[in-house]
Amino acid sequence: xxxxxxxxxxxxxxxxxxxxxxxxGKMEDSxxxxxxxxxxxxxxxxxxHLVKALPKMKKAATSPELAAAFEKHTEETNxxxxxxxxxxxxxxxxxQGKKCDAxxxxxxxxxxxxxxxxxxxxxxxxxxxxxxxxVEHYEIATYGTLVVFAQNMGHTDVAELLQFTxxxxxxxxxxxxxxxxxxxxxxxxxx
Numbered sequence: 001x002x003x004x005x006x007x008x009x010x011x012x013x014x015x016x017x018x019x020x021x022x023x024x025g026k027m028e029d030s031x032x033x034x035x036x037x038x039x040x041x042x043x044x045x046x047x048x049h050l051v052k053a054l055p056k057m058k059k060a061a062t063s064p065e066l067a068a069a070f071e072k073h074t075e076e077t078n079x080x081x082x083x084x085x086x087x088x089x090x091x092x093x094x095x096q097g098k099k100c101d102a103x104x105x106x107x108x109x110x111x112x113x114x115x116x117x118x119x120x121x122x123x124x125x126x127x128x129x130x131x132x133x134x135v136e137h138y139e140i141a142t143y144g145t146l147v148v149f150a151q152n153m154g155h156t157d158v159a160e161l162l163q164f165t166x167x168x169x170x171x172x173x174x175x176x177x178x179x180x181x182x183x184x185x186x187x188x189x190x191x
Contacts, residue, residue: 036149037093043142044084045097050135051077053107057132060114062125065179070132073172080165087158106135122187129180136173143169 051074058070088095110131117124143166150159 030153032149033153036146036153037091038098039142039146039149040084040087040091040093041096041098042100043139043146044081044088044095046100046103046139046142047077047081047084048097049100049103049107051081053110056114057110057128060119060124061128062120062122063179063184066125066128066184069172069175069179070128073132076168076172080168083161083165087161090158090161091155102138103135106131106138109134121191122184123191125184126180126188129176129184133173133176136169136176139169140166140173 054070054074054077058067058074061067061070085095110128113127113131114124117127143162147159147162147166150156150162
């Protein structure tokens with residue numbers, strides 16, 4: 001019976017150590033942590049390339065309201081980049097990107113919309129909103145998952161930063177929908 005108590009104490013100590021490890025976010029050696037960091041690199045690359053594409057989308061927009069939305073999102077994307085750099089710092093990881101094939105494809109699609117539509121039309125604006133919302137939905141899916149990953153690893157401060165970006169991405173998606181519904185889609189249908 002004494003052996004059981006000792007074994008139980010060892011198990012309890014081991015379990016306690018695991019929960020403390022999780023609460024302090026010390027999972028740097030785990031495969032899950034490595035996967036998390038790899039995905040942070042992916043979205044970092046995506047944000048860095050999006051911030052270069054948004055001014056082109058702004059320039060292609062016909063509606064002043066849509067152009068202003070792209071300008072605002074460019075500023076917000078710069079904030080997202082700075083936030084990711086802060087996340088890397090908190091995790092004591094090197095700030096670097098890893099090519100994001102999904103974002104590359106989404107941005108190529110935005111370029112195609114610009115090339116395949118006439119300048120000065122609401123059809124182009126409707127297409128630009130479509131392209132931008134595809135990007136937003138990709139970002140929402142990515143940040144939403146990264147928040148949960150961070151929470152599961154006990155990276156509370158990282159999760160909070162990523163949640164702020166997630167909330168911003170959701171707000172941008174809603175704003176784009178409002179622009180589309182308020183006038184652009186109806187005008188595009190009439191062209």
